[in-house]
Amino acid sequence: MKIMVCLKQVPHQDARLDVRSDGTWIQEDNIKFEINSYDTYALEEALRVKDSGEAEVVVVSIGPDRVSQALRTALGMGADRAIHVNDAEAENSDALGIAKILASIAKEENPDLIMTGLMSDDGNFSAVGAMLAELVGIPHTTAVMKVEHTDSGLKLERELEGGALEVVELPRPCLIAVQTGINQVRYASLKGIMAAKKKPIDVKTAGDLGLAGQIAPKMKIEKVYTPPKGDGAEMIEGSTDEVVAKLVSKIKELGLL
Amino acid sequence: MGNILIVAEIQKGKIREATLEMAAIAQKLAGPLGKEVKSVVLGKDIGAAAEELSKKGGGEVFAADHELLANYNVDAFTQATRTAIEAAGADLILVSNTPSGWDFAPRLAAGLDAGFVSDCFNIEEEGGKPVFVRRVFNGKLDARLLPQTDVVVATVQPGATAAFEGATDGKVTNLDAGIDAAAVRAKFIETKVAESKGVDLTKADIIVSGGRGVGAPEKFTETIQPLADALGGAMGASRPVVDAGWLPHEYQVGSSGQVVTPKLYIACGISGAIQHLVGMKASNFIVAINKDGDAPIFEVADVGVVGDLFEVVPALTKAISEAKGG
The missing domain is CATH 3.40.50.1220 (TPP-binding domain)
Structure with missing residues (x-):
């Protein structure tokens, strides 16, 4: 079985978010990046299939040079090989453009299963997985919390609201977009990191995939900005003792003490 | 210039509140954008729900009644919504950002080669065009997005706007959902309710x-x-x-x-x-x-x-x- 896992490298969850000078995204120089949290769960889910039998895990990521670091991490965790699409045009694209690039790779690779995270921690679009499935012409499901591999396909549990779950079956080939918490993600071992250095990363451009000029964004970010402060909270300042005294008096006012 | 299509969601046989919130957004945008509001209700035995929506801001409501729509199914919902888009002549399609909505809306957009924007908490009008406002970076920043194409699929955050209030004279039109059963590959098995909580x-x-x-x-x-x-x-x-x-x-x-x-x-x-x-x-x-x-x-x-x-x-x-x- 061949599994293609799509990874995005995103600003670290604790990275400082400053809006860049053109106002359309954050300033990405000199901040730390990491693999999108949702995607690490997707990768782990693929590696578990590999651990339990015969599977090749191919990781794919789109982005500038820094993305090779995320792919090395994925290879260190146990993925077999990596594809890196490094292209300025892709940088300015949108979810559909990204899905088109991934679809063209999927058509070359012909995987039995494609895994993505449910959404990215930066754009929060939750779009690429379902779009990719449509473009490849395979069924999909999102917010997957449990995967059971059957002879013909997958039996899945997807997350609904309030802790309810929906059980769905999909035939292979198919795509699943994984929810966080589906598994406990492994760390790359030292041995894995050493082995990853010998594993191949195939670098491509949109042109190599026949997509030059075809991934212009259909939705353009006009600007990003700090949400306007609404009424917001009354901020309590001072020493720990002063803060605690004020909190206690608030709780007393509520009649809870 | 096309119309607005609201993709309604049924919860326990009734129109979900989130759908009426989209009706409020659609009714507010319709005039400035020069569009008409239309809706589609997908499901089984949905006549009453469709009637309800037609009186609560849904405009002309297409009722797509089909066995394969009885439970959420990604393939069936995507196909039926495409049929409704044609019937409504819509180029702005609104879907709730709920577990079903976020599952099929991006797929629908990709099939239409349309613009897609998810989890909007507001849609404004500027110069006769819609502007979509949403959170990014897990709520740390807001973003405004402008479509570069005529057809846009947008999902709307439930609870972000008040539901449509008032009464409208809509009508209900039955719609043959045009579902090709052979192309429905996903199979709904069951819904499992939340396990009883040790901690309530x-x-x-x-x-x-x-x-x-x-x-x-x-x-x-x-x-x-x-x-x-x-x-x-x-x-x-x-x-x-x-x-x-x-x-x-x-x-x-x-x-x-x-x-x-x-x-x-x-x-x-x-x-x-x-x-x-x-x-x-x-x-x-x-x-x-x-x-x-x-x-x-x-x-x-x-x-x-x-x-x-x-x-x-x-x-x-x-x-x-x-x-x-x-």
């Missing part, structure tokens, strides 16, 4: 919740639980804590956990991702303690403390115990 946070008057900022599972027992105990309340957690396996799912507050409305909610080390806020923002009084003063949690809090929870929380626990003891 919905009944607690006071909840002290911890987030990723608590840092480690033992810190919940050492720091968060003692404050909850001192106040006679319950302990809760945000999603990252449960995902990391620090606490079981029954402690999770949020859209995929428990939705709570205690008299007092104390959020410790929780930045305030939207899925958490949905689960607690209706609490009577919210205290947020976080080291990042820009954290979105402070937007819904009544009082906020920017500081180290490991200093503030134990000191507060001590003070509460003393106040109760004296």
